[in-house]
Amino acid sequence: MEIQQTQPRASEELSERIDEASAILGLVREQIGRRIVGQRSMIDGMLIGIVAGGHVLIEGVPGLAKTMAIKALSEAIDAGFQRIQFTPDLLPADLIGTMIYRQQTGEFVARKGPVFSNVILADEINRAPAKVQSALLEAMEERQVTIGDTTFRLPEPFFVLGTQNPIEQEGTYPLPEAQLDRFLLKLTVEYPSPEEELAILRRIGVEHSIPVSRVLKTDEIQRLRDTAAAVTVDERIEEYIVRLVTSSREQNKNVHTWSRYIEYGASPRASIYLYRAAKVQALFDGRHYVVPEDVKAVAPAVLRHRVILSYEAESEELTADDVVHYLLSAIPVP
């Protein structure tokens, strides 16, 4: 079968932008990859978050280079970076800032907190009390912070990367579902393969610093976002996205047998984020159109923290990923 591969219709300008975006993203990957071995899905997930304009929650056991990957990313981006270690005694003011009295002028002035930066690493976000989490998550959503009587816009791009540990739940404050919903993606970091671990050993067995070049500028992030927005999504793909999300809310157990494992399904915000993330995924592959693979590739990260499991799922020791897998296996691709 000799298929004459005619090029799909796309304007030359868009094609150029896509190629450029794909190249930039490849460059960022490459720079992070200098320091991090493997963990491709985590690195891609973080980049998807930046380009799609959403925040990312990373979950993994200690020692899987979560923090290192985020720091490497922040170094690859020519933007401000702040790391906030969440602890039980942290206060909202430590995060967003506070009013301080200036003796010289005799007035209160706002002192901005570490949240006023482009890339924020909220390390072990579940270790801070609810009021601190709430303050950060409000800033994430509104992209503005009010200190005293004054409201300050957060800088653009504003990107929060939260990390949390699935073990050591003692003394933690699990994020409520409503707040989890504000994260575009929840990435789970797995242990590296033996080959990868060997490569890690050889690369950083002896402590030394691996330099990461700044390859992504702030204005380029906006260009990447514009290019991602220009990626076309066929109406059948849109319907597929909506069907995936609404199926998670299906209450009738006769329609999908796995419905019994879901207490609450994903919100419409999931549809929006799935749509945006799929576009960026297409951009990674240098395409100007989204295919079902793109949706399926990002669906677990978009849906896993939005699907609330039922008691039945817990009793059968099923994880959200298992249920999302059932969901993806049940809905026909367009």
Next chain:
Amino acid sequence: MIPRFRAVLPVLLVVMAAAVAVPVRGDYQLSSITFLPQQFYVGDRVEMRVGVRSTAAVGLSVPEVMPQVEWGDLHHVRLVPRGTEWEVRVIFTAFRPGTRTIPPLDLGAFTVSDLSVHIPSILETQGRSEPAPPQEQAALPGTRLWITLFAVLLLLLPLLWIFTMSRGRRYLQEFIRRYRERQPYRRLVRALKTLSAGIEQMDGREFYIMLLEHIRRYLSTRLRADCMSATTAELDAYLEQLLFEAEDRRKLLELFRHGDLVKFAALPAPAEQRSEHITDLRAVADNLEQRRHARQARLVRRRVRERTARRGRERVGV
């Protein structure tokens, strides 16, 4: 004496002359009486056939005016020569039951009289005054025989089944299994024919949406994997895992990728290319079916060999 004779003679001559001038009215004899239909009732139109043998020298003729009867209608009379005799056919309809007399019929040479007919009423049958219940449908000749044969066959069928259970059931199961197994292929071929017929009228995008859906459905049955929810990359993984023939796999994947481009990236799809895809897909499906068939035949042969060997061992008591 002679004078008396002379007085009588003219009278005799007149009588003799009259006898010569007037046709001779002969005697007759009834040979048979039959009715058509044989069984009739009040209100039926009946033909009474009366066989008449006569010595009359002249021909017969039907009555010019039909006599009237109070018990029914005499429609007409016909005469049919039957060799040496005549058959008189009287057609009538009786409206009253009982024994009725046909009025004398003047047939020219003689008058047939004393013909009577018994007209039964359906109400009088079996001594009932009420109408008889509805009768069974009249059966065609031989019906009972067929029914009997069928009943015997029905009775024998379970016996035949029992006798041939081990072999017959196996064959039947095999037949059904083969029929069912070929069903997805037949469905695909039908769908390809339909698509092929409408290739010129159909929009390219619509065409590939339908084509890929049919292939996915077909592959789902053949690969025993859910291809409906599988993306092109996932299908590639399935095909690789199942050691799908490399050339067929390449063709299928190219087709899927091309279909994705047409569906999601508005790639133009000329009719010739679509037609080519249908032909190639048909070839891939044919190959797949042939390989399946060969594999199953091998499996059956192996089973037979194993069974034969087992029986052999049982026979020698191993």
